[in-house]
Amino acid sequence: MDFPLFFLDHIGNRMLMALVAIVHVLINHPFAVGAYPIVVLLEWWALRKGLPALDALARKITFLLFLITTTLGALTGVGIWLTAALIAPFGIGSLLRVFFSAWAFEWIIFIIEVILIVFYYVTWDKLTGVRKKWHVALGAALAAFSWITMAVITAILGFMMNPGQWVSDVVTPQVDLLGAILNPIYLPQLAFRTSYSMVTGGLMVLFMLSLFTKKDSDLRAVTLRRVSLWILAWIPFVALGALWYWRVVPEFMKQNVSVALLSMKFSQWHGQFLWIVAGFAVSLVLVSVWGTVSPRRVPTVFLLVSFFMGLWILGHFERAREFVRKPYIIPGYMYANGIRVNEMPIFQRDGLLTYATYARHRTVTEENKIEAGEDIFLLACSRCHTSTGLNGVVNKFNALYGDQWDPTALKTFIRTMHTARPYMPPFPGSAKEAEALAAFLVDLKARPRTIHGAQSAGVSIPQIEGKENKDFPSPLGRGQGEGSEQLKEGN
Numbered sequence: 203m204d205f206p207l208f209f210l211d212h213i214g215n216r217m218l219m220a221l222v223a224i225v226h227v228l229i230n231h232p233f234a235v236g237a238y239p240i241v242v243l244l245e246w247w248a249l250r251k252g253l254p255a256l257d258a259l260a261r262k263i264t265f266l267l268f269l270i271t272t273t274l275g276a277l278t279g280v281g282i283w284l285t286a287a288l289i290a291p292f293g294i295g296s297l298l299r300v301f302f303s304a305w306a307f308e309w310i311i312f313i314i315e316v317i318l319i320v321f322y323y324v325t326w327d328k329l330t331g332v333r334k335k336w337h338v339a340l341g342a343a344l345a346a347f348s349w350i351t352m353a354v355i356t357a358i359l360g361f362m363m364n365p366g367q368w369v370s371d372v373v374t375p376q377v378d379l380l381g382a383i384l385n386p387i388y389l390p391q392l393a394f395r396t397s398y399s400m401v402t403g404g405l406m407v408l409f410m411l412s413l414f415t416k417k418d419s420d421l422r423a424v425t426l427r428r429v430s431l432w433i434l435a436w437i438p439f440v441a442l443g444a445l446w447y448w449r450v451v452p453e454f455m456k457q458n459v460s461v462a463l464l465s466m467k468f469s470q471w472h473g474q475f476l477w478i479v480a481g482f483a484v485s486l487v488l489v490s491v492w493g494t495v496s497p498r499r500v501p502t503v504f505l506l507v508s509f510f511m512g513l514w515i516l517g518h519f520e521r522a523r524e525f526v527r528k529p530y531i532i533p534g535y536m537y538a539n540g541i542r543v544n545e546m547p548i549f550q551r552d553g554l555l556t557y558a559t560y561a562r563h564r565t566v567t568e569e570n571k572i573e574a575g576e577d578i579f580l581l582a583c584s585r586c587h588t589s590t591g592l593n594g595v596v597n598k599f600n601a602l603y604g605d606q607w608d609p610t611a612l613k614t615f616i617r618t619m620h621t622a623r624p625y626m627p628p629f630p631g632s633a634k635e636a637e638a639l640a641a642f643l644v645d646l647k648a649r650p651r652t653i654h655g656a657q658s659a660g661v662s663i664p665q666i667e668g669k670e671n672k673d674f675p676s677p678l679g680r681g682q683g684e685g686s687e688q689l690k691e692g693n
């Protein structure tokens with residue numbers, strides 16, 4: 203936890219990450235991994251059967267894929283890195299230590315993928331005649347590279363759910379790349395992601411058909427039948443992949459699922475929610491059956507809606523996967539707030555502030571309680587909670603205790619929060635620090651305010667006893683507010 207903390211109050215670090223990551227997946231799976239192979243198949247088929255209109259359609263779809271994957275897709279992909287490095291530097295640092303060469307490989311594959319995307323599109327009209335089959339081969343290579351980028355990242359995502367043997371020695375886990383890649387979740391998750399990408403890729407092409415072709419045209423009928431068949435062919439693999447995946451999800455994560463899907467407030471609806479998902483899945487199957495049997499009769503609106511249903515399921519799947527991992531970034535090794543599992547007892551014994559580099563105080567006193575509590579909030583809770591915004595901590599306590607908060611009850615809750623709510627890590631501090639956090643929260647409720655992260659408030663380094671303040675200038679000073687007061691007074 204030795205990094206200055208970036209904190210985006212109101213929206214929350216969690217939502218920031220979720221937005222970037224989910225947008226990325228919604229582009230990567232249907233547009234890159236799923237749609238490129240279909241477009242290449244359509245092109246190949248147009249070549250074999252001599253259907254120039256189908257070739258032109260495949261080219262049109264490719265243009266859109268090209269635009270979206272190289273802009274929003276690439277930006278959000280790199281954006282995940284930037285966001286994760288800001289909000290969970292410790293987590294990404296630990297992952298890098300293990301997956302360094304995998305990530306280096308990923309960058310190379312990604313660059314090749316982008317080059318192939320550009321070439322595939324710009325050579326469409328150039329590699330013609332006898333050279334057309336080279337163009338199809340270029341597309342096939344592109345589809346393969348798109349899949350490989352996903353396959354590498356899935357290893358890391360699986361690891362973040364169950365690192366398997368890797369954590370057997372929690373003190374100094376071995377940097378065993380192969381062991382980490384072959385974590386128990388990897389292959390099941392890859393099977394599910396691959397097949398579902400192919401399905402959503404198909405739905406995306408159906409969506410494009412609704413935009414680019416006329417309802418009664420032969421072109422639409424012919425393409426719709428092929429793509430519907432493609433979707434139907436993958437659906438059994440999605441079902442098998444999902445079952446296989448579910449079987450390897452660790453038990454403690456399964457218990458998080460109802461809250462993961464709908465948040466605590468609506469978690470009792472999770473049965474109904476699953477019915478909606480099932481309903482969507484069944485309607486996707488029905489649309490594809492219809493598209494196969496009688497493509498001319500499928501109403502355009504079905505093609506549009508199916509795509510959005512497919513995306514909705516994918517988005518929820520990502521959200522739930524991110525949630526069920528809680529309270530960990532790497533199960534058994536590191537909690538979501540960047541505190542390592544084996545550091546926890548030390549922090550609970552000696553105090554979190556004792557070891558925090560970027561905090562205003564080392565020890566809690568009656569005078570500095572509220573400031574110290576704010577620093578503890580930033581260190582221990584701010585990965586997941588805001589002040590009064592999304593998942594705001596004040597509202598959470600309001601829901602528990604109503605308008606009258608008793609600081610002692612708050613303190614007791616804080617010290618045992620992980621037992622009642624296992625998706626939260628244990629409180630990583632001493633009893634005195636729990637008291638300070640409670641005091642800060644009571645104050646925050648009385649005077650709701652924005653909590654500033656290091657990016658706007660600067661950082662402070664606690665003074666060492668007996669030294670003058672000027673010997674320890676804080677690089678930025680913790681803002682112009684109370685923090686800098688504290689620095690002047692000394693503590």
Ligand code: HEC
Binds near residue numbers: 528583587593595
């Ligand atoms: C790993 C993420 C995470 C961390 C770290 C975390 N929480 Fe939570 N907390 C959650 C989630 C998720 C919920 C449930 C949100 C929902 O669905 O309503 C929650 C719920 C709560 C609730 C309501 C519990 C209830 O039973 O109604 C309180 C109070 C709370 N958190 C306080 C804290 C405090 C204080 C800290 C820091 C010491 C903290 N949390 C750290 C994720 C976290």
